[in-house]
Amino acid sequence: MNEQQQLMASVTRRILSDHCSTELLDQAEQGQYPEALWTLLEEQGLTTLGGFEALGGGGGDFCDVLVVLREAGRYALPLPLAETLLGVSVLSALGVALSDGPLVMASGQFSLDADQRLVGRGARIRFGRDAKTLLVVAERDDQTVLCPVLASQVEIEPGVNLAGEPSDAVVIDQKIETSNQIVLSGEGLQAIEMRGAAMRSVMMAGALEEALSLTVGYALERSQFGKPIAKFQAVQQQLAVFATQVAASTRAAETLMVTQPLNLMDVAIAKARIGEAAGLSAEIAHQVHGAIGYTKDHRLNHLTRRLWSWRDEFGHEGYWQEHLGRELLADTKTELWQQITAMG
Amino acid sequence: MFQGMNFAPAQLPPELARVREEVRDFLNQEKDWVPNSDFNAGACPDFSKRFAAKGWIGMTWPKAYGGGERSFLERYVVTEELLAAGAPVGCHWIADRQSGPLLLRFGTEAQKAQFLPEIAAGNHFYSIGMSEPDTGSDLASIRTSAVAVEGGWKLNGSKIWTSNAHLNHYLVALVRTSPPSEQRHAGMSQFIVPLQAEGVTIRGIENLAGEQDFNQIFFDDVFIPDDHVVGEPGNGWAQVMSELAYERSGPERFLSAFRVLVEFGKSIAPNPTEAQTRLYGQMVAHLVVLRRMSISIASLLEAGEMPDNEAALIKDLGNNYERWVPEMIRLQQPDEVSEGFAQALNDCVLHAPSFTLRGGTREILRGMIARGLGLR
Numbered sequence: 087m088n089e090q091q092q093l094m095a096s097v098t099r100r101i102l103s104d105h106c107s108t109e110l111l112d113q114a115e116q117g118q119y120p121e122a123l124w125t126l127l128e129e130q131g132l133t134t135l136g137g138f139e140a141l142g143g144g145g146g147d148f149c150d151v152l153v154v155l156r157e158a159g160r161y162a163l164p165l166p167l168a169e170t171l172l173g174v175s176v177l178s179a180l181g182v183a184l185s186d187g188p189l190v191m192a193s194g195q196f197s198l199d200a201d202q203r204l205v206g207r208g209a210r211i212r213f214g215r216d217a218k219t220l221l222v223v224a225e226r227d228d229q230t231v232l233c234p235v236l237a238s239q240v241e242i243e244p245g246v247n248l249a250g251e252p253s254d255a256v257v258i259d260q261k262i263e264t265s266n267q268i269v270l271s272g273e274g275l276q277a278i279e280m281r282g283a284a285m286r287s288v289m290m291a292g293a294l295e296e297a298l299s300l301t302v303g304y305a306l307e308r309s310q311f312g313k314p315i316a317k318f319q320a321v322q323q324q325l326a327v328f329a330t331q332v333a334a335s336t337r338a339a340e341t342l343m344v345t346q347p348l349n350l351m352d353v354a355i356a357k358a359r360i361g362e363a364a365g366l367s368a369e370i371a372h373q374v375h376g377a378i379g380y381t382k383d384h385r386l387n388h389l390t391r392r393l394w395s396w397r398d399e400f401g402h403e404g405y406w407q408e409h410l411g412r413e414l415l416a417d418t419k420t421e422l423w424q425q426i427t428a429m430g
Numbered sequence: 431m432f433q434g435m436n437f438a439p440a441q442l443p444p445e446l447a448r449v450r451e452e453v454r455d456f457l458n459q460e461k462d463w464v465p466n467s468d469f470n471a472g473a474c475p476d477f478s479k480r481f482a483a484k485g486w487i488g489m490t491w492p493k494a495y496g497g498g499e500r501s502f503l504e505r506y507v508v509t510e511e512l513l514a515a516g517a518p519v520g521c522h523w524i525a526d527r528q529s530g531p532l533l534l535r536f537g538t539e540a541q542k543a544q545f546l547p548e549i550a551a552g553n554h555f556y557s558i559g560m561s562e563p564d565t566g567s568d569l570a571s572i573r574t575s576a577v578a579v580e581g582g583w584k585l586n587g588s589k590i591w592t593s594n595a596h597l598n599h600y601l602v603a604l605v606r607t608s609p610p611s612e613q614r615h616a617g618m619s620q621f622i623v624p625l626q627a628e629g630v631t632i633r634g635i636e637n638l639a640g641e642q643d644f645n646q647i648f649f650d651d652v653f654i655p656d657d658h659v660v661g662e663p664g665n666g667w668a669q670v671m672s673e674l675a676y677e678r679s680g681p682e683r684f685l686s687a688f689r690v691l692v693e694f695g696k697s698i699a700p701n702p703t704e705a706q707t708r709l710y711g712q713m714v715a716h717l718v719v720l721r722r723m724s725i726s727i728a729s730l731l732e733a734g735e736m737p738d739n740e741a742a743l744i745k746d747l748g749n750n751y752e753r754w755v756p757e758m759i760r761l762q763q764p765d766e767v768s769e770g771f772a773q774a775l776n777d778c779v780l781h782a783p784s785f786t787l788r789g790g791t792r793e794i795l796r797g798m799i800a801r802g803l804g805l806r
């Protein structure tokens with residue numbers, strides 16, 4: 087990471103460590119949207135990061151976005167920052183002026199008919215209810231188009247993911263100006279998926295680092311049989327395995343933070359590898375925490391439930407493993423070792 | 431965050447593509463072996479000699495000692511190409527990886543001038559003499575000892591599991607030069623023992639695959655001249671610890687099963703099932719990340735750091751990967767496989783138990799990682 091990225095990370099960290107208390111996370115889960123914190127992030131320019139300045143964006147590139155989102159993952163930020171920054175990057179890439187945030191991408195079964203009516207339903211839209219603008223991906227004849235829609239004009243069926251984050255169904259039936267129908271290429275669609283998977287990857291990496299800190303801290307604090315449980319070799323060995331998983335995740339995530347432009351193979355590797363680490367690490371984190379870590383009151387669950395959700399979002403490990411395997415196997419002219427060294 | 435987890439992204443400079451091509455060309459011309467990516471699997475003095483003639487042994491060392499004054503990252507590229515091609519690297523591997531760097535760091539001027547050029551020329555091969563019949567993980571418990579005599583030391587005792595001692599010229603042995611005391615790590619020294627010296631007996635030990643790659647060595651009043659003591663007498667422990675980052679962080683800690691992966695890919699490529707494709711992608715994802723971590727360590731070494739804990743971490747992660755790969759492939763292999771595939775897989779299954787033992791066991795490595803986490 088370059089100096090500016092380090093600075094950005096530390097600024098984000100300071101804000102989030104001040105504000106993302108366990109209390110705030112609990113309240114957010116109970117439906118109290120932390121509006122003030124969003125405003126703060128907006129004031130810091132974090133909610134338009136990676137968007138072209140001429141289009142109303144805050145500047146910076148997608149690597150910077152990932153640097154900030156790792157911190158969001160670390161603090162389990164209960165706000166649609168990733169969703170918004172994904173929207174910002176998509177609009178910016180299309181050369182479209184940014185709509186008001188929070189922005190949330192919505193895909194599902196949406197289509198535009200001959201009368202320019204956008205009709206359909208999309209399920210599991212993360213933070214759908216909190217969006218100001220939904221960026222709806224819809225089919226129009228044989229094209230895919232992106233339609234910015236005011237969230238106040240759609241119907242929301244609330245739901246939650248494993249982490250208790252809003253995961254809503256969105257139902258739409260409204261007319262869309264043709265000027266608000268932006269054609270997406272196949273590449274454009276793939277880029278959305280790729281960026282989304284990159285975002286979840288770095289968020290998991292942040293959450294994993296934090297979960298390791300919490301767990302090591304707890305092992306040093308908690309005493310049984312007259313000594314801290316950290317002194318038991320069985321516990322040490324578990325935590326060492328945890329550390330290896332975190333180190334690999336961090337390395338895979340940081341590749342994304344220093345590589346411009348983002349590429350699909352790196353993202354596939356990161357999402358598959360970190361997703362795997364997430365499951366293994368969460369298991370150890372809970373084992374070492376004992377019963378207290380299994381309670382809703384404890385901070386750990388805000389991290390582990392997100393890890394369990396995020397590893398499934400934008401393609402689970404199996405999806406990306408398959409993608410990777412397919413790409414590599416299809417190129418029969420290049421030997422595996424050459425493929426690997428070419429990835430750097 | 432914690433100690434021992436610094437794997438900051440590092441890139442191999444683009445100009446290293448050239449040396450990579452040179453090594454590939456060389457290996458393509460040489461290739462007359464059954465490829466095996468386990469660094470311990472093949473040893474061929476003639477191959478090592480021809481390899482040395484290209485300037486690829488001791489390549490980071492000063493030119494004055496036969497080295498090439500090239501970077502650790504360049505060396506990284508060369509070593510990983512060797513392993514990926516499954517070349518017989520066993521003869522020169524240890525001398526290039528750790529005996530040479532040890533001498534460079536702690537040896538006297540005369541030692542450097544005498545021993546390093548011979549290593550770099552591929553003339554002399556080295557073994558590691560740490561383990562003993564009663565000493566494995568607890569290295570400080572060694573009993574092989576030496577007493578001072580006129581002009582040097584008289585060495586008695588035994589080392590065991592010494593890879594390739596029957597092929598090599600020298601052993602760097604950790605021995606007691608003063609009796610054990612309260613300070614467990616004091617009183618040890620490192621000797622350069624010529625394996626042909628009088629009083630040295632080497633007895634081969636067959637491993638479970640039926641090969642002789644390691645040995646037991648007996649020392650019976652072996653005279654070691656003073657100028658064969660590495661560094662300061664009594665400083666052996668610190669010196670031996672300084673070898674660990676080199677010993678543990680390289681690509682040999684995660685590439686041992688690589689040929690099995692290659693064979694698996696070739697066998698499924700025409701018509702892979704979904705499960706095979708996924709497994710293949712999963713195994714490559716792990717490998718790419720391990721490789722990137724190892725390159726991160728190589729650049730720490732290049733910067734003059736001693737990333738012992740990082741090395742322990744990647745070795746543990748890499749060794750587990752090497753053990754997991756053949757187990758998974760076994761279950762997803764096609765019904766009909768080539769000779770080459772069957773052999774690579776069988777070889778790997780037979781040698782896999784050694785991956786998590788040699789160079790420090792899994793449990794010992796995890797103990798180090800735990801120390802980095804502040805748990806002990």
Ligand SMILES: Cc1cc2nc3c(=O)[nH]c(=O)nc-3n(C[C@H](O)[C@H](O)[C@H](O)COP(=O)(O)OP(=O)(O)OC[C@H]3O[C@@H](n4cnc5c(N)ncnc54)[C@H](O)[C@@H]3O)c2cc1C
Nearest residue numbers: 558559560561565566567591592593784787788789791793
């Ligand atoms: C193929 C091969 C090549 C080798 N080549 C060389 C060589 O060239 N030179 C050389 O010097 N040595 C060599 N070795 C030896 C190697 O370094 C040792 O095997 C290793 O250090 C472990 O020692 P050990 O086998 O005596 O096992 P032990 O130390 O007796 O351990 C047995 C088991 O107990 C566990 N254990 C031990 N202590 C602890 C502890 N404190 N906490 C938790 N668990 C513990 C170990 O992890 C292991 O699982 C080689 C080994 C192999 C397999």
